[in-house]
Amino acid sequence: MSLSSALDPVRRALSGALLLPGDDDFETARQPWNLAVAQHPAAVASPADVADLRVLVQAARDSGATLAVQPSGHGASGDLAGSVLVRMAAFDALDVDLDAGILTVGSGVRWGAVLAALEGTGWAAPSGTSPVVSVAGYTLGGGHSWFSRTAGLGSDNLRAAWVLRADGAHGRVDDDSDPELMWALRGAGGIVGIVTALEIDLVRAPAVWGAGLTFDVADAVAVIRAVRDLAADAPPTLNVFANSMRMPDAPQLPEEIRGRSFLTVQALSADGAAEELIDRVRRAGSVRREVSGPTSPAVLAAASPEPTEPTPGRGRSMALTALDDSAIAALMDFRERPEQWPIIGIDIRMLGGALDAPRRSGFASLEFVGWLLHALAPVIPGAPSEPGDASLDVFRDLLAPSEAARTVTTFLGPGQTLDRCGTEAEISRLRAVRDEVDPDAVLHEGRLPR
Numbered sequence: 230m231s232l233s234s235a236l237d238p239v240r241r242a243l244s245g246a247l248l249l250p251g252d253d254d255f256e257t258a259r260q261p262w263n264l265a266v267a268q269h270p271a272a273v274a275s276p277a278d279v280a281d282l283r284v285l286v287q288a289a290r291d292s293g294a295t296l297a298v299q300p301s302g303h304g305a306s307g308d309l310a311g312s313v314l315v316r317m318a319a320f321d322a323l324d325v326d327l328d329a330g331i332l333t334v335g336s337g338v339r340w341g342a343v344l345a346a347l348e349g350t351g352w353a354a355p356s357g358t359s360p361v362v363s364v365a366g367y368t369l370g371g372g373h374s375w376f377s378r379t380a381g382l383g384s385d386n387l388r389a390a391w392v393l394r395a396d397g398a399h400g401r402v403d404d405d406s407d408p409e410l411m412w413a414l415r416g417a418g419g420i421v422g423i424v425t426a427l428e429i430d431l432v433r434a435p436a437v438w439g440a441g442l443t444f445d446v447a448d449a450v451a452v453i454r455a456v457r458d459l460a461a462d463a464p465p466t467l468n469v470f471a472n473s474m475r476m477p478d479a480p481q482l483p484e485e486i487r488g489r490s491f492l493t494v495q496a497l498s499a500d501g502a503a504e505e506l507i508d509r510v511r512r513a514g515s516v517r518r519e520v521s522g523p524t525s526p527a528v529l530a531a532a533s534p535e536p537t538e539p540t541p542g543r544g545r546s547m548a549l550t551a552l553d554d555s556a557i558a559a560l561m562d563f564r565e566r567p568e569q570w571p572i573i574g575i576d577i578r579m580l581g582g583a584l585d586a587p588r589r590s591g592f593a594s595l596e597f598v599g600w601l602l603h604a605l606a607p608v609i610p611g612a613p614s615e616p617g618d619a620s621l622d623v624f625r626d627l628l629a630p631s632e633a634a635r636t637v638t639t640f641l642g643p644g645q646t647l648d649r650c651g652t653e654a655e656i657s658r659l660r661a662v663r664d665e666v667d668p669d670a671v672l673h674e675g676r677l678p679r
């Protein structure tokens with residue numbers, strides 16, 4: 230019997246929906262948010278509740294399919310043949326305890342809804358830069374946020390999770406009840422259970438202050454050095470990102486940025502203005518444009534240039550131990566080479582602070598990693614992909630001498646595995662947790678091939 234025929238009767242047992250190939254909406258439903266990734270699951274399920282999830286677990290067991298939970302597909306990695314893709318949109322509860330600073334959310338909730346709920350409360354979420362990423366996918370994959378120097382990784386703020394195990398048991402897990410599972414959920418969540426809700430510490434941010442400085446490309450080396458030097462004595466409440474942009478000479482772009490290269494520095498302080506420190510960066514070049522003053526994560530998210538609709542995306546991340554003068558010079562020289570045009574932006578995130586002293590035990594860690602870089606080479610429909618792929622390879626090779634031993638799951642690209650995120654001993658520990666909670670391989674193998 231084909232997998233489709235085996236799964237067909239499951240529809241009647243669900244309160245939610247199950248789409249199979251040939252159904253009207255199947256082709257749209259199977260697409261990940263990152264349209265550059267091709268995935269061909271055997272079915273797409275939208276469970277309405279935990280009872281539905283239990284039906285799906287049993288159906289997977291009976292049919293030999295695996296379950297791949299994917300709220301949106303921002304982090305889609307490819308091959309889902311033989312899997313039931315599980316969308317979590319119905320798990321949409323959202324509760325904020327403003328006295329305790331604790332967020333409890335269903336695993337279908339996206340960060341935008343949380344940011345809106347926190348606006349004006351004096352609390353911030355340990356969320357990433359995109360409001361459309363799911364809280365679960367981000368937190369269970371580590372998650373580096375605007376506030377990571379202040380509050381650590383997203384996963385470090387995970388207090389507890391409600392997990393449906395492969396044996397059908399569902400309940401709240403925390404560090405007292407199951408420390409090994411919590412360790413695995415903090416960074417490798419997708420492979421050890423189906424999370425239905427999460428309990429997360431919020432970040433105390435009584436006076437969020439931001440500065441956005443734009444410099445001409447001629448100042449880029451000096452400004453990035455100044456940002457690098459700031460890391461030595463910036464307090465953990467100060468978070469700094471730099472971004473090197475090189476815009477194509479495309480007629481649809483505004484005149485002031487079209488065909489131009491520039492560098493922006495964004496700083497975000499959780500406890501008020503950090504003028505004196507930011508002045509060190511200001512003085513490193515001539516500021517072309519500046520916006521600074523009180524702000525909020527919701528305002529930042531609304532101003533983000535990142536796409537909010539499904540888009541074909543392509544990029545490469547590099548976690549670095551250090552950003553020395555020769556790496557900065559090589560990076561900026563690379564930015565000016567005409568053949569490297571496919572990379573539009575390179576994001577440079579300052580790490581350290583709370584990241585160097587994790588409060589909870591978790592697989593994900595950026596402890597003593599200095600910098601997190603991400604290069605973006607947009608996929609242009611109809612255009613050949615080779616120049617972009619080649620450019621991203623050069624970017625990787627250029628920074629390889631400074632590459633740190635680990636990164637976090639949310640910064641892995643399609644096809645990359647968890648081996649890049651932990652030591653051999655940690656990967657063995659992860660396999661042991663998985664073998665314990667999912668001995669029959671009901672869950673998709675994710676980024677840790679069996």
Ligand SMILES: Cc1cc2nc3c(=O)[nH]c(=O)nc-3n(C[C@H](O)[C@H](O)[C@H](O)COP(=O)(O)OP(=O)(O)OC[C@H]3O[C@@H](n4cnc5c(N)ncnc54)[C@H](O)[C@@H]3O)c2cc1C
Pocket residue numbers: 298299300301302303304305317336356357358359361362363364365366367369370371372373374418419420422423424425535536639640675
């Ligand atoms: C525009 C954009 C900006 C981004 N910015 C940042 C950033 O600032 N910082 C950062 O760290 N990352 C960032 N990311 C990466 C993003 O956080 C990851 O791709 C994340 O995994 C996406 O989560 P998702 O649920 O939306 O995606 P999905 O691809 O749907 O899910 C990713 C994985 O999470 C796991 N998962 C999700 N939900 C569950 C669940 N309920 N139970 C078990 N496992 C589950 C699964 O393994 C799944 O494969 C960004 C991505 C985009 C597209």
